Amino acid sequence: MNRMRTVIGIACLLSAKQVLAQQDAKDLAKLDLDQLMNIEVTAATKKLEKLQNIASAVFVINQDDIKHSGARTIPELLRLVPGFEVAQISGNAWRVSARGFNAGFGNKLLVLVDGRNVYTQLHNGVYWESLNILLDDIERIEVVRGPGGALWGSNAVNGVVNIITKSALDTSEDLVKVSYGSSGLNDNAFRLVRRVGDASVRTYGMFQETPETRNMKGNANGDTTKNMQGGFRLDSVKDSGQYTLQGDIYSIRETQNLGLPDVTVPGPKKEEFDYTNHGASLMGKWQRKWSESVATSLQIYFDTFYRPMPQLEEGRNTFDVDFTGTSKQGKHSLTVGANYRTSKGNTVASEYTVLSPSSRTIDIWSLYGQDEITLKKGLSLALGGKAEHNSISRLEFQPTARLLFSKSDRESYWLAASSSVRIPGQAELDSQAQFYKTTDISSGLPVLVKLIGSSAFKPERASTFESGARFVTSKNLTLDVSTYLSHYSSLRSFTNLTPSLLTSPVTYILQPVQIDNHLSGDTAGIELSVRFQPMARLRMSGSYAYTSLRLSYDRGHVDALDLYGDDGRGEGPRHSASIMANYDCMKGWATDVSLFYKDHDIGGTGQANISWNFRISYAPSKAFDIAFVGCNFGSSTLNIPTGRLHEIFGASLPSARLEARWHF
Amino acid sequence: MRASLLLRILVFVAILAGMCESAVYGKDPQTSHEVIAAIAYRASTFVDWPVTDSTTFVFGVIGDQTSFGAIQRACDGKQICNRIVSVIRLQDTSEARKCNAIFVDESETEKLPSALAYTKGLPILTLSDIPSAVERGAMIGLFVADNRVRFSVNIKQSKASKLKLSSRLVQLAKSVIGTN
Known part of the structure; x- marks a missing residue:
């Protein structure tokens, strides 16, 4: 009988506890300060609520996501974005794209770091291995899938990645990070923050070493990377506005074991290369709020780098000045801006790649404007566009129309129609010869493929229709879904010209291939992401994306490089998904697990692939934490975007590392 | 058996x-903004204002509907300094001068400098959940750490505005700028 009472007693006690915990928010203010300070809270959902008011497919990676992901690099972080295709093609090269087309070198994705454009105009794309940022200093990464040309200009055809670092005013702690891992992987960094009057200065240094990858036979690929980087950011808030000055400088030593197109030897001629990339940038920004409704921002930066790749040396200087003004008047919220950008690329030819002229300056002038009109409560229409004059294709106009209906703070729907442009790169315009070697199947003779560019190369164009919905339910469940239909015209294609048979130094076929614009087609897809926090200690998120490509060549043209397959459906994954879970155990212990699924690897084995990461961390105090991180488990191969153009290198290396951090 | x-x-x-x-x-x-609002209200009860004749205490919120609603719920029918609290949502930062206390929400980060400029030297308590709010000149800064809401105080600012923060409030603060 006594026991029975115990049972009932325990049950009652537990229920009572539950009732207590479920106090109505109204009663919270009756609690005393120290009681309030002991209530467990979930991370603020404000950022998500703000997202409710954006009529495009936005995904935000915040500092918490960065910490729990276990990622070391920006491309690894971008795997968290639904529908992003991240392929590592060697120890020091990545391809990243949104909504398909990774086989096209990911040239439709624009990337900005604090407003500084890091998309380069030689091969059209981002040198991901040169884009290193102290991940602890990132405030958030805002990713917009789909066209962003109306705001950000050309090359934002399929997405924009906006990396935003913390203001020095928001960084209060010094940091020392030490990380050692398998095969000599290491990652060390420090950060110092000092206040000078009403300004704050943050400086940092980073020393990273990434070991070489291995091919399918388990042999080393000789592709190591050593990065040394430093920089600063100064922020100051005065009556005359907010001022930012920031700069970075890096030196990256890379080794590569390249297969060179030499017809005299059977197979590729392997050669080891060892070279060092250098780069630096300096940026100043002034933001001022003139009144409650008018604000302006002026930004100027200079960026320089030298990249002596074995095939082609490149040096580039970029200068950019950007002005933005916003004004709110009644139902109108107006944004206007002007931008000037000049980028000069100098190249030094090798026997494998020749550009003529060897240097080219691309100047871009642009004006943009957007008006967001509140039609009625909860319903708003944004109309905008960017008019751009560039030194290649002259005038481009990229308009957008976006309609947003917010049924409540927790439910919104949007529709959008936009057009966007990717302007030609230096290689597409000026390439006299880029050599690759294959073998002719019928005769068995070596084939030297010679890619030739043309000043007649046209910009790639896209028209995109999108729709989306976002829901925030109770229990911190947020759901974001977007769909899209895009039509592309004058996409880059490769057309075989008449081959010739040469007999010196050996008998081989010289196959010239013209880079032109004979490809067009449609893509469609859906992207879904869910975030769920059932309890304060457990956070979960998941994503799913379906991508469908239908590309076709103009009559009489075939795909010389076979980038998109016979059916024009591309080689990228059609279905991809991810699941992440983070559990704060107790007393500073936490565990994270992430799983990534692709139904089809580009190149590589072409098979379905599941890889997973884990992280176990322990933070005995606020000042110190330590984590054991494992990445890339189960991923059997490196994903080679263009197996036929590049040589397949092989397997990515699962890695494990121990990471310790001290905050002062 | x-x-x-x-x-x-x-x-x-x-x-x-x-x-x-x-x-x-x-x-x-609890969602963090409910607890932040409750602490913002509670902390205000540990502050002494110079004596006035007014019977209402105006609590201004610069923020979105979520933060305004949360502060309104927290202060509903309550008193600060023996005066009945009235919560208003400020459209313009210049209106901050009419208030006895203001809360600048994270969603309006860019308005903090202007709000602080308008209230400078006046006996108006400034609270905010913007990161590093006290370093930027707010008197009470609220933040989430280890899944709990914490706050810092800036006594230098409160003194300059002739507000007295109670020793209990200062004691509970995670960090303090200036001395009492």
């Missing part, structure tokens, strides 16, 4: 059920 086994199983199941329940519901966390 059998009955006792049954009881033991019952006890076990009850504890397990209770544990699961408390795991699923009992720890159901």
Whole structure:
């Protein structure tokens, strides 16, 4: 009988506890300060609520996501974005794209770091291995899938990645990070923050070493990377506005074991290369709020780098000045801006790649404007566009129309129609010869493929229709879904010209291939992401994306490089998904697990692939934490975007590392 | 014997059920802005204002509907300094001068400098959940750390505005700028 009472007693006690915990928010203010300070809270959902008011497919990676992901690099972080295709093609090269087309070198994705454009105009794309940022200093990464040309200009055809670092005013702690891992992987960094009057200065240094990858036979690929980087950011808030000055400088030593197109030897001629990339940038920004409704921002930066790749040396200087003004008047919220950008690329030819002229300056002038009109409560229409004059294709106009209906703070729907442009790169315009070697199947003779560019190369164009919905339910469940239909015209294609048979130094076929614009087609897809926090200690998120490509060549043209397959459906994954879970155990212990699924690897084995990461961390105090991180488990191969153009290198290396951090 | 086994199983199941329940519901966390609002209100009750004749205490919120609603719920029918609290949402930062206390929400980060400029030297308590709010010149800065809401105080600013923060408030603060 006594026991029975115990049972009932325990049950009652537990229920009572539950009732207590479920106090109505109204009663919270009756609690005393120290009681309030002991209530467990979930991370603020404000950022998500703000997202409710954006009529495009936005995904935000915040500092918490960065910490729990276990990622070391920006491309690894971008795997968290639904529908992003991240392929590592060697120890020091990545391809990243949104909504398909990774086989096209990911040239439709624009990337900005604090407003500084890091998309380069030689091969059209981002040198991901040169884009290193102290991940602890990132405030958030805002990713917009789909066209962003109306705001950000050309090359934002399929997405924009906006990396935003913390203001020095928001960084209060010094940091020392030490990380050692398998095969000599290491990652060390420090950060110092000092206040000078009403300004704050943050400086940092980073020393990273990434070991070489291995091919399918388990042999080393000789592709190591050593990065040394430093920089600063100064922020100051005065009556005359907010001022930012920031700069970075890096030196990256890379080794590569390249297969060179030499017809005299059977197979590729392997050669080891060892070279060092250098780069630096300096940026100043002034933001001022003139009144409650008018604000302006002026930004100027200079960026320089030298990249002596074995095939082609490149040096580039970029200068950019950007002005933005916003004004709110009644139902109108107006944004206007002007931008000037000049980028000069100098190249030094090798026997494998020749550009003529060897240097080219691309100047871009642009004006943009957007008006967001509140039609009625909860319903708003944004109309905008960017008019751009560039030194290649002259005038481009990229308009957008976006309609947003917010049924409540927790439910919104949007529709959008936009057009966007990717302007030609230096290689597409000026390439006299880029050599690759294959073998002719019928005769068995070596084939030297010679890619030739043309000043007649046209910009790639896209028209995109999108729709989306976002829901925030109770229990911190947020759901974001977007769909899209895009039509592309004058996409880059490769057309075989008449081959010739040469007999010196050996008998081989010289196959010239013209880079032109004979490809067009449609893509469609859906992207879904869910975030769920059932309890304060457990956070979960998941994503799913379906991508469908239908590309076709103009009559009489075939795909010389076979980038998109016979059916024009591309080689990228059609279905991809991810699941992440983070559990704060107790007393500073936490565990994270992430799983990534692709139904089809580009190149590589072409098979379905599941890889997973884990992280176990322990933070005995606020000042110190330590984590054991494992990445890339189960991923059997490196994903080679263009197996036929590049040589397949092989397997990515699962890695494990121990990471310790001290905050002062 | 059998009955006792049954009881033991019952006890076990009850504890397990209770544990699961408390795991699923009992720890159901409050959203941070509700707790931040409650602490913003509570902290204000530990501040002394210069004496006036007014019977109402105006609490201005610069923020979105979520933060305004949360502060309104927290202060509903309450008193600060023996005056009935009236919560208003400020459209313009210049209106901050009419208030006795203002809360600048994270969603309006860019308005903090202007709000602080308008209230400079006036006996107006400035609270905010913007990161590093006290370093930027707010008197009470609220933030979430280890899934709990914490706050810092800037006594240098409160003194300059002739507001007195109680020693208890200062004691509970995670960090303090200036001396009492």
